[in-house]
Amino acid sequence: MVVSCGLLTANKERVPLKGIEVEVEVKDHVAVVVYTQHYENKEDKAIEAVFVFPLPGDAAVCHFSAKIGQTEIVAEVKEKQEAREEYDDALSSGQQAFLLEESDQSPDIFSLNVGSLPPGESASIRLEYVTELAVEADSGLRFCLPVVLNPRYQPQGSEGHGVKVTAVPASLVPYSLSFSARVSSPREVLKVDSKCSLEPLQYLNKEKTQAVVKLAAGHKFDRDIELFIYYKNAHQPAAVVEAGKAFATPGTIIGDPVMMLSVYPEFSQEVMSSITTSGEFVFLLDRSGSMDGARISSARDTLLLLLKSLPVGCYFNIYSFGSSFEPIFQNSIEYNETTLEKAQKKVEEMRADMGGTEILKPLNHIYSQPCIPGQPRQLFVFTDGEVGNTNAVISLVKKNSSSHRCFSFGIGEGASTALITGLAKEGRGYAQFITGADRMQPKVMQSLQFALQPAVKDISVNWDLPEGVSVTPLSPPLTAIFKGQRSLIYAQLTGQSAEGTDGHVTVTYTLAGHSFHDKLSFPLQPTEDTGLTVHRLGARTLIRCLETEKGEEVKKKVVEVSVQSGVSSSFTSFIAVNKTSREAIHGPLLQRRIPGVWSRSCYSLSQQAVVPMMLSHSMAKASRMQSHGMARACSMQSHAMAPAAMLQGNTLGVKAKPESLSVMDKVKHLFRPESKCSDDPVPTPAILKHPDSLLQLVSLQKASGCWELNPALAAALNKTSKELEQPKPPKVNGNVWATVLALVWLHAFKLDAQIEWKLLAQKAVSWLTAQNAPSMTECIMAGNTLLGSNVQKDALGL
Known part of the structure; x- marks a missing residue:
């Protein structure tokens, strides 16, 4: 029936x-x-x-x-x-x-x-x-x-x-x-x-x-x-100059050559070691009914991992949204053991039970909160992208882009690419998509590492072209650069140059007090027979940039570029x-x-x-x-x-109640009688013990970075309390022993997931170093014996 x-x-x-x-x-x-x-x-x-x-x-x-x-x-x-x-x-x-x-x-x-x-x-x-x-x-x-x-x-x-x-x-x-x-x-x-x-x-x-x-x-x-x-060797800077359309009017976007510049910045270890330990981290989680099931479960696990990986001394808050929104704390609050425990408990209780997907209201509320001096705001948005007012949401993020960076995550099949990429592009952040059986955690932790990088400042693109050739940028100004990630720049070249003449472009910026100059040379003689691919992408980039502005003159310009380029x-x-x-x-x-x-x-x-x-x-x-x-x-x-x-x-886009x-x-x-509609999902039991051994261990880490020697840690390591305590060297503090065991276990059995636990492990190493604990080598040897591993002290970063 x-x-x-x-x-x-x-x-x-x-x-x-x-x-x-x-x-x-x-x-x-x-x-x-x-x-x-x-x-x-x-x-x-x-x-x-x-x-x-x-x-x-x-x-x-x-x-x-x-x-x-x-x-x-x-x-x-x-x-x-x-x-x-x-x-x-x-x-x-x-x-x-x-x-x-x-x-x-x-x-x-x-x-x-x-x-x-x-x-x-x-x-x-x-x-x-x-x-x-x-x-x-x-x-x-x-x-x-x-x-x-x-x-x-x-x-x-x-x-x-x-x-x-x-x-x-x-x-x-x-x-x-x-x-x-x-x-x-x-x-x-x-x-x-x-x-x-x-x-x-x-x-x-x-x-x-x-x-x-x-x-x-x-x-x-x-x-x-x-x-x-x-x-092979994919990350290579490159410049492509594409010839304009034959017989098109010179001076138009389709009649002139258009250039596409690919930039892959690489920062030295000295610079990367200056990763920030401050920041205001705001997590905005979609809890609409369409997030029910695996999506909300994965989001909970990811939030847990994020919370454990935050640096000591930062500020944070978590917002849930659906038809309404609710923050865990009234304002972003300092990260410590008390606030972490409260947040962790709230995350474990989260369900996809908040109705529709109204993201504008919580965004407006977040932006209405004053920024904390010395704590740069980093916004993480998790959603399945079922949003009807995409352009309005992106416009709001752009309006407030000077006060924060926005990292976006599209969850599940069919997440709006326009929303997810638009949030990151206008918010000077990075976009990720999680589909099928993808684990959300490694992608989110990569973005957290980007967020912890010091913000790149004073970005400029400088062109060195021969006399008679001028350049018109088609891309908006670069506002975000991350290590190893590609940035694309489109530009229209007008005028003539002698055959064989080269042009030069230099991307200049500062990071953690260091100045960088990435220079690239390119032939001004354009390639032929490229199907105008670069022109069309350049035109699309310009159109998207103009569409975020308002006014009849802007609309007229968009129509003009669209008709000229056929885009x-x-x-x-x-x-x-x-x-x-x-x-x-x-x-x-x-x-x-x-x-x-x-x-x-x-x-x-x-x-x-x-x-x-x-x-x-x-x-x-x-x-x-x-x-x-x-x-x-x-x-x-x-x-x-x-x-x-x-x-x-x-009606498309309206999640009505039954x-x-x-x-x-x-x-x-x-x-589907076994599952209610999106606004009324089937409740699921509270999390008692996480089935994922990695996340089970992660959930036990303290805000300071240490683990405590207790039965919960023994269970996570698949040992009895007696088995865990007996090999401890006599002069070693219980929490030091527990933290060393956790680090050894991560390096021995979860090395393939290192991107997920790398940051929280660094926090644990910092805590151990601050303890100035004796017998560390003996401690690591005893941990290897107990766990059946062979992890070296240098591998732990100690």
């Missing part, structure tokens, strides 16, 4: 999308993606197909075309309202039209309208985008093709219009997906990993600088497609009209909403969901007119109301 209810809309509507093909070309650390959708109308009436889908938040969509039979129509970029009006006019006059646009609220959501597809007609829609690849903690490059699109919570009273949806299991997605990637680099391609099933990697040359990999058949639509690409923006759309088709439409044009893959809000992790919907074209058109203040009369006004049965479902749900949404509750 439950299954049949879940299949209602999927069985009653014929989905016109038959398949998706994705071809990726990875060029070093940039990807060009060709995304083709195949449609076929098997109904007896003309339809409008609508597909809402995710793309990477920093992707530059640069091509959109449609092929009907042998006719290909290439779309133009136009101001959004103008494009919508042209689309509506085309459908009203019987022409086929295609509209692709970015969401007003979040740049990682796109909607595609395939208008007036006649009975029996087929169409192939091709869109192309370029994107940068993120650098992972292990130096791999991460490419992600988003497949899962989570519902985005829209706060009460905020702007934006939801899309009505219903849900069915992802196993019933009625279209296929094929995926292949070609990787090329000046350096050897060592390997390509994925959490999805891949066919074996095939090298295309003996140097192994080119390779092809394909997704294995039968992708289940239960996760995003991620590739992790590893090159999407929040103020423009791609519009294609087949002006040769003029078949009169009799009766309403039916709309078919293509099922897209949705992550669980009211489902278990293994039961991903998809969302089909059916509306009349006239209602969709009327909604667009109302939303954007259009005064034109609707040519199909008599059909402006669709049957109520077609509109069943919850008693307020529609009939179809109540079906979603029945679909």
